[in-house]
Amino acid sequence: MLAKRYLMSPGPTPVPPEVLEAGGRQVIHHRGPDFRALMRRCLERLREVCRTEGDVLLFTASGTGAFESAIVNLLSPGERVLAVTAGAFGDRWIAMASAYGMDVQELRYEWGETPRAEDVGARLVETGARTAFVVHSETSTGVVCDLEAIARAAQEAGALLVVDAVSSLGAVPVETDAWGLDVVVSGSQKALMTPPGLSLATVSRAAWERSADAASPRYYFDWAKLRAALEKGSTPSTPAVSVVVQLDEALRLLLEEGLEHAFSRHAALGRACREGVKAMGLTLFSPDEDRSAIVTAVRVPEGVDARDVVLGLRDRFGITVAGGHGDLAARIFRIGHIGYYDVFDVTTTLAAVESLLVETGASIERGAAVSRAVEAYDDALGG
Amino acid sequence: MLAKRYLMSPGPTPVPPEVLEAGGRQVIHHRGPDFRALMRRCLERLREVCRTEGDVLLFTASGTGAFESAIVNLLSPGERVLAVTAGAFGDRWIAMASAYGMDVQELRYEWGETPRAEDVGARLVETGARTAFVVHSETSTGVVCDLEAIARAAQEAGALLVVDAVSSLGAVPVETDAWGLDVVVSGSQKALMTPPGLSLATVSRAAWERSADAASPRYYFDWAKLRAALEKGSTPSTPAVSVVVQLDEALRLLLEEGLEHAFSRHAALGRACREGVKAMGLTLFSPDEDRSAIVTAVRVPEGVDARDVVLGLRDRFGITVAGGHGDLAARIFRIGHIGYYDVFDVTTTLAAVESLLVETGASIERGAAVSRAVEAYDDALGG
Numbered sequence: 193m194l195a196k197r198y199l200m201s202p203g204p205t206p207v208p209p210e211v212l213e214a215g216g217r218q219v220i221h222h223r224g225p226d227f228r229a230l231m232r233r234c235l236e237r238l239r240e241v242c243r244t245e246g247d248v249l250l251f252t253a254s255g256t257g258a259f260e261s262a263i264v265n266l267l268s269p270g271e272r273v274l275a276v277t278a279g280a281f282g283d284r285w286i287a288m289a290s291a292y293g294m295d296v297q298e299l300r301y302e303w304g305e306t307p308r309a310e311d312v313g314a315r316l317v318e319t320g321a322r323t324a325f326v327v328h329s330e331t332s333t334g335v336v337c338d339l340e341a342i343a344r345a346a347q348e349a350g351a352l353l354v355v356d357a358v359s360s361l362g363a364v365p366v367e368t369d370a371w372g373l374d375v376v377v378s379g380s381q382k383a384l385m386t387p388p389g390l391s392l393a394t395v396s397r398a399a400w401e402r403s404a405d406a407a408s409p410r411y412y413f414d415w416a417k418l419r420a421a422l423e424k425g426s427t428p429s430t431p432a433v434s435v436v437v438q439l440d441e442a443l444r445l446l447l448e449e450g451l452e453h454a455f456s457r458h459a460a461l462g463r464a465c466r467e468g469v470k471a472m473g474l475t476l477f478s479p480d481e482d483r484s485a486i487v488t489a490v491r492v493p494e495g496v497d498a499r500d501v502v503l504g505l506r507d508r509f510g511i512t513v514a515g516g517h518g519d520l521a522a523r524i525f526r527i528g529h530i531g532y533y534d535v536f537d538v539t540t541t542l543a544a545v546e547s548l549l550v551e552t553g554a555s556i557e558r559g560a561a562v563s564r565a566v567e568a569y570d571d572a573l574g575g
Numbered sequence: 576m577l578a579k580r581y582l583m584s585p586g587p588t589p590v591p592p593e594v595l596e597a598g599g600r601q602v603i604h605h606r607g608p609d610f611r612a613l614m615r616r617c618l619e620r621l622r623e624v625c626r627t628e629g630d631v632l633l634f635t636a637s638g639t640g641a642f643e644s645a646i647v648n649l650l651s652p653g654e655r656v657l658a659v660t661a662g663a664f665g666d667r668w669i670a671m672a673s674a675y676g677m678d679v680q681e682l683r684y685e686w687g688e689t690p691r692a693e694d695v696g697a698r699l700v701e702t703g704a705r706t707a708f709v710v711h712s713e714t715s716t717g718v719v720c721d722l723e724a725i726a727r728a729a730q731e732a733g734a735l736l737v738v739d740a741v742s743s744l745g746a747v748p749v750e751t752d753a754w755g756l757d758v759v760v761s762g763s764q765k766a767l768m769t770p771p772g773l774s775l776a777t778v779s780r781a782a783w784e785r786s787a788d789a790a791s792p793r794y795y796f797d798w799a800k801l802r803a804a805l806e807k808g809s810t811p812s813t814p815a816v817s818v819v820v821q822l823d824e825a826l827r828l829l830l831e832e833g834l835e836h837a838f839s840r841h842a843a844l845g846r847a848c849r850e851g852v853k854a855m856g857l858t859l860f861s862p863d864e865d866r867s868a869i870v871t872a873v874r875v876p877e878g879v880d881a882r883d884v885v886l887g888l889r890d891r892f893g894i895t896v897a898g899g900h901g902d903l904a905a906r907i908f909r910i911g912h913i914g915y916y917d918v919f920d921v922t923t924t925l926a927a928v929e930s931l932l933v934e935t936g937a938s939i940e941r942g943a944a945v946s947r948a949v950e951a952y953d954d955a956l957g958g
Contacts, residue, residue, distance in 0.1 A: 197601070197603075199601070199602065199603070199604060201604050201606075203813065204602045204603075204604060204605065204813060204816055205602070206601060206602065207601060207602050212599045212600070212601060213599060215598040215599050215817055216595045216596060216598050216599030217595070218580070218582070218589060218590060218595060219582065219587045219588070219589065219590050219764070219770050219771075220580075220582070220587075221582060221584050221587060221895045222587065222771070223584075223897075224889065224895055252635070252636055252637050252640070252771070252772055253635055253636050253640065253795065254635050254795075254812040254813045254814065254815075255812065255813070256794075256795055256811070256812035256813075257635070257636070257795045257812070260794055260795045269792075287794070288794045291792055291793065291794045291797075292792045292794070293792055379813065381602070381813055381816075387602050387815065387816055387817040387818075388602075388605070388635070388813040388814060388815050388816050388817075389635055389772045389814075389815030389816075389817070389818055408792075409652075409674055409675045409676055409791075409792075410674065411639075411643055411670070411671045411674045411675070412636065412637075412639055412640045412643045412796075413795075414674075428639070429637040429638065429639035429640070430586065430587060430637045430638070430639075430762065430764055430771040431637065431771060431772075432637075432770065432771050432772030432815060432818065433587055433764075433770055433771055433772075434598055434770040434771075434772070434817075434818070435770075435772055435815065435817070435818070506607065506608075512604045512607055514606075
């Protein structure tokens with residue numbers, strides 16, 4: 193039978209047809225004038241998406257690589273750093289900074305909690321750390337923190353702020369310059385609607401100053417070498433040329449839609465998903481608030497294993513959602529809605545979840561989720 | 576006017592239509608069963624191309640990143656290493672190892688010279704270095720060394736050998752297991768006929784043992800973490816999914832042609848290019864020998880600037896060849912012929928070079944190059 197596939201994970205996300213087509217074009221040379229012009233335009237578009245006049249550095253690596261670049265370019269071995277964690281990605285940056293020999297002070301929340309600016313400020317003062325890491329959108333839980341407030345707290349404490357915006361950039365506001373974010377890390381494969389393979393880091397003036405004294409060894413991820421090349425539209429080593437072509441095309445689509453409209457659309461998608469989930473009688477794991485526009489984490493009913501929901505959606509309906517990390521594996525599943533999505537991607541997923549859970553004998557309200565989701569989407573967009 | 580493009584650089588190289596098509600397919604999730612099966616098959620094909628039963632690790636990074644992985648996984652800061660250099664890429668690995676705080680002992684040749692196994696053996700004994708870096712195909716000069724002999728010399732000296740095979744793997748023999756190569760580094764964008772974005776490193780048993788004691792900090796490029804994930808068909812962070820799909824398809828094409836046939840074809844392409852170049856009265860910079868199957872470096876006639884040849888080929892004929900690095904920029908240009916090429920790609924380039932040089936008033940033999948190249952290609956293939 194025809195097997196249609198639906199990618200509803202919070203990354204990689206589906207790629208628009210125009211961007212797929214760009215991926216099928218013949219490779220061009222990375223030192224020629226065509227590529228230089230393309231790279232310059234792509235960086236300009238990235239600056240616009242990041243809302244910064246400063247530098248955006250583009251790496252051929254996953255988001256993890258771009259985050260590593262922040263550690264090795266900003267810190268010296270043994271240096272104290274404050275890492276805020278409330279999920280799998282916060283934990284990853286702690287593991288990475290520890291691997292690089294940093295003195296990692298943790299501000300740890302339960303998974304699913306939302307980090308608070310006042311805690312960040314207090315812990316920065318208490319530890320004297322000159323650098324803080326925070327995850328804007330913790331993809332493992334669906335929590336999006338109040339980044340503006342946290343950035344203010346970091347500034348008041350005199351610390352640089354490094355932001356994991358891998359799943360948030362392009363979906364919810366990330367005001368790099370206006371909020372004074374020193375380093376914003378993101379990847380191509382989430383709201384930027386591009387296949388994985390590229391990642392980026394913005395670098396503020398203060399971060400550049402700090403990096404001049406950072407003694408950690410680095411080469412592939414060295415910022416200064418990369419900036420010097422990018423300023424000429426080039427790169428120190430061969431970049432993922434085809435993915436750059438695709439990213440440039442995807443950024444064109446995103447900027448044509450308009451960032452503000454994209455933010456509204458994502459907020460509405462999140463609202464639609466949450467309302468649909470609640471309408472069928474399920475409980476949310478991620479917060480029921482407008483910022484939760486990236487991924488909706490849903491608790492399964494008593495007696496159902498979330499891993500069976502993930503497998504069932506995939507095998508019965510061709511729908512890929514994400515499971516829970518670690519201890520949450522049996523208890524939650526996660527529906528991603530960042531990037532190339534409209535409300536009908538959400539309703540497709542809700543209809544399949546409803547059908548699957550009814551089969552398991554779970555007590556589910558039938559027929560309510562889809563129409564409630566469409567209604568909530570329209571309401572959210574003021575339609 | 577119609578502007579056809581010809582990519583005749585030694586990387587990135589043109590991608591076959593089947594591989595381009597694969598690049599235009601919708602993204603799949605990197606934790607699902609489709610991707611796991613694909614990744615396992617792709618790694619099995621890579622083992623076949625690398626002629627190894629050991630591990631092949633696949634990175635989302637350029638070849639420079641994979642080479643960095645060898646440094647940080649094998650060496651501890653301050654450790655002595657012997658680096659063999661006869662060109663730009665040998666120099667790059669020296670710069671990288673120095674950035675990581677290694678005690679780099681150099682075995683340095685003039686650019687264009689061919690490293691000799693006896694020198695490598697003698698310097699290893701003299702320096703006591705336990706690790707040697709060698710570039711198999713120095714893309715900046717067109718020189719391909721006798722890797723088998725150098726590997727023997729390293730073994731006799733009891734040193735691990737790390738090989739930059741970025742431009743050689745798939746074009747000329749690289750017998751990882753039979754020659755006892757400890758680490759072979761390569762990239763997707765050369766003879767493997769795939770867009771850039773992925774790179775690989777083979778790791779021998781001895782290299783794994785060494786890596787267990789290597790104290791350099793590492794995370795993104797950590798071998799052990801990557802192997803543990805790859806064994807399950809997964810990766811520690813999101814890989815360049817689309818490029819993996821393309822690499823898998825390109826490897827299928829390469830293995831269908833057969834490695835031995837691919838080696839013969841590349842040797843014949845090199846011979847064709849050199850014979851054509853000589854037939855028009857030009858002088859070779861790269862050695863006139865069968866191993867020079869990767870890139871043909873050509874000296875320009877007296878009074879001609881090689882940079883003008885590179886620009887002229889591009890602007891007049893849409894042909895991208897490579898210029899010379901550093902001091903060689905004015906004196907040589909380089910024609911790449913690794914990957915998706917047959918003899919008519921070479922003759923197209925020779926016809927354009929001939930036409931361009933005649934216009935400059937250089938003393939060039941007209942009408943000989945193309946037919947001589949075709950003849951040499953047929954002779955080389957025993958046709």
